[in-house]
Amino acid sequence: MSMGPLSAAIHLFNLVLPALAVAVLLVLGCKVFMRKRAAARGTLAQIAINFVVGGAIIAAGLVWLGRDGKMLTYAALVLGCASTQWVLLRGWR
Secondary structure (H helix, E strand, O other), rough: OOOOOOHHHHHHHHHHHHHHHHHHHHHHHHHHHHHOOOOOOHHHHHHHHHHHHHHHHHHHHHHOOOOOOHHHHHHHHHHHHHHHHHOOOOOOO
């Protein structure tokens, strides 16, 4: 059975939805809980960068593990996005 373009788009959106949710919640959480930190980029740029990193991690997890939705992929997603946000907030300072 073949998949139509709308169905394929919905499947792709559902694949990267966790990356988008983590990116948005991480950046907004940093805005609320870390008010004194100056970010190197704006809010939308931080969300976009975290989303791209998260999407790449999910794609790598899909290729490496053979299916999506594995807890190892989600753990790597959280660690990867948190590390990226730490760099964007210049956490070493």
